[in-house]
Amino acid sequence: MVKAEEILAKIERGKSIEYENVIVEGDLDLRTVALRTENTWTTSLLELGDEDDQIIVKKKMASPPISIINSEIREIVNFGNIIFYNEVNFCHTTFKAFVSFGGAQFHKNAIFENTIFKNSSSFMGAKFDEGVSFKNTQFCKKPCLPALSSIEVQTFPMLYSSKRVS
Numbered sequence: 001m002v003k004a005e006e007i008l009a010k011i012e013r014g015k016s017i018e019y020e021n022v023i024v025e026g027d028l029d030l031r032t033v034a035l036r037t038e039n040t041w042t043t044s045l046l047e048l049g050d051e052d053d054q055i056i057v058k059k060k061m062a063s064p065p066i067s068i069i070n071s072e073i074r075e076i077v078n079f080g081n082i083i084f085y086n087e088v089n090f091c092h093t094t095f096k097a098f099v100s101f102g103g104a105q106f107h108k109n110a111i112f113e114n115t116i117f118k119n120s121s122s123f124m125g126a127k128f129d130e131g132v133s134f135k136n137t138q139f140c141k142k143p144c145l146p147a148l149s150s151i152e153v154q155t156f157p158m159l160y161s162s163k164r165v166s
């Protein structure tokens with residue numbers, strides 16, 4: 001068992017996150033962590049009412065690679081409006097509560113292969129600069145996903161499964 005506070009403290013210190021076969025207890029909420037911020041321009045419909053307008057949004061920056069694989073995260077995950085500078089990997093991980101990557105920007109690969117989202121999840125306004133994979137991922141509730149280019153759509157072989165996962 002790993003406490004969410006331990007993971008958040010490592011991210012705050014810029015340390016690599018590498019966990020396998022663990023249960024994460026507590027909310028993983030990066031809004032509570034003191035990270036450097038960067039002002040970014042956006043036209044995201046998630047953040048704006050009118051797509052013709054542009055505004056500046058302050059986003060937190062997470063520099064370490066994050067890998068939590070073959071694991072279970074039991075509480076809320078809020079990584080919304082975060083800029084990830086390194087790879088993010090949640091391969092074979094089960095998220096039991098609400099998950100938000102809304103407005104996040106991934107500069108390196110984002111890997112969610114064989115991941116299970118048992119509750120609501122949001123990726124609205126997320127940007128994937130290098131690549132994203134949701135191969136064999138199960139969304140037990142319909143996810144909020146960004147509009148994707150034809151190249152990115154190829155990495156979404158299974159966007160939503162109505163199949164019950166217990």
